Amino acid sequence: MATTETATTAFESITLGIAGGTGAGKTTLARAVYKQLGGEKNCVYLTHDHYYRDLSHKPMEERSKTNFDHPDSLETELLVQHLQELKQGKIAVLPTYDFATHSRTPVTTMVHPKKIIIVEGILIFTHPELVKELDIKVFVDADSDTRVVRRIRRDTVERGRTLDSIMLQYETYVKPMHAEWVAPSKAKADVIVNSENGQSTNIALAMLSNHLLVAGGILPSTSNENQDR
Numbered sequence: 444m445a446t447t448e449t450a451t452t453a454f455e456s457i458t459l460g461i462a463g464g465t466g467a468g469k470t471t472l473a474r475a476v477y478k479q480l481g482g483e484k485n486c487v488y489l490t491h492d493h494y495y496r497d498l499s500h501k502p503m504e505e506r507s508k509t510n511f512d513h514p515d516s517l518e519t520e521l522l523v524q525h526l527q528e529l530k531q532g533k534i535a536v537l538p539t540y541d542f543a544t545h546s547r548t549p550v551t552t553m554v555h556p557k558k559i560i561i562v563e564g565i566l567i568f569t570h571p572e573l574v575k576e577l578d579i580k581v582f583v584d585a586d587s588d589t590r591v592v593r594r595i596r597r598d599t600v601e602r603g604r605t606l607d608s609i610m611l612q613y614e615t616y617v618k619p620m621h622a623e624w625v626a627p628s629k630a631k632a633d634v635i636v637n638s639e640n641g642q643s644t645n646i647a648l649a650m651l652s653n654h655l656l657v658a659g660g661i662l663p664s665t666s667n668e669n670q671d672r
């Protein structure tokens with residue numbers, strides 16, 4: 444049957460949301476899926492981390508005492524706007540963020556719409572408007588001891604933090620906000636991945652990649668369910 448395309452036809456894309464506590468392995472899984480699906484050829488990668496509110500107008504001491512684990516610390520409405528623009532086939536201009544200074548950088552990234560949009564962040568399942576935009580929701584789970592050890596390693600190496608500051612921030616904000624916001628948001632997930640277990644992560648990667656390649660129209664379905672009889 445012939446189809447009629449109009450200028451208002453929505454761009455067909457499928458969105459994958461990856462949530463989970465700090466250090467759970469969200470970025471690792473999201474990057475692996477992105478790579479497996481052909482990288483920038485087929486995918487856009489959006490990290491909620493780049494939407495932290497800019498604190499450059501505040502003194503440094505005040506900035507570092509901010510609760511970055513509460514949903515209000517992020518400009519999620521801008522992420523939703525970008526997601527909607529991409530789904531409508533429009534270009535989106537994304538912010539970037541500097542964890543060392545707790546501020547947005549002057550650099551923006553222009554991204555073109557792609558068939559697969561990957562969105563990742565600790566709090567992405569806590570915002571109803573964002574949840575509505577996600578077709579597949581994955582929660583990456585790991586024990587809190589595992590996550591805190593991973594975070595210490597990462598934040599000292601990549602985010603310019605001291606051990607004392609990481610521990611203080613963890614006790615004051617990260618742990619209580621995880622219990623209040625992140626852990627309950629697991630109920631929104633379609634799939635829960637156990638990142639303590641390498642095999643679980645590998646299986647999830649293979650299943651998600653296969654599903655997205657077909658659902659995103661990159662590979663034809665091998666199922667004969669829909670064939671004419």
Ligand SMILES: Nc1ncnc2c1ncn2[C@@H]1O[C@H](COP(=O)(O)OP(=O)(O)O)[C@@H](O)[C@H]1O
Pocket residue numbers: 463464465466467468469470471472593594596597638639640641644
């Ligand atoms: N399944 C895993 N097994 C072992 N280490 C992992 C696993 N997933 C992530 N890591 C390591 O833990 C650290 C934090 O992972 P990351 O993906 O950045 O977590 P998140 O984005 O959830 O904060 C990284 O150093 C990463 O290499």
Ligand SMILES: Nc1ccn([C@@H]2O[C@H](COP(=O)(O)O)[C@@H](O)[C@H]2O)c(=O)n1
Pocket residue numbers: 464465466469470492495511512541542544545546564565617
């Ligand atoms: N200026 C900031 C902003 C955020 N954080 C912490 O980042 C964590 C989320 O990132 P993950 O990659 O770990 O998921 C979150 O727990 C915030 O505490 C920060 O330290 N400084």
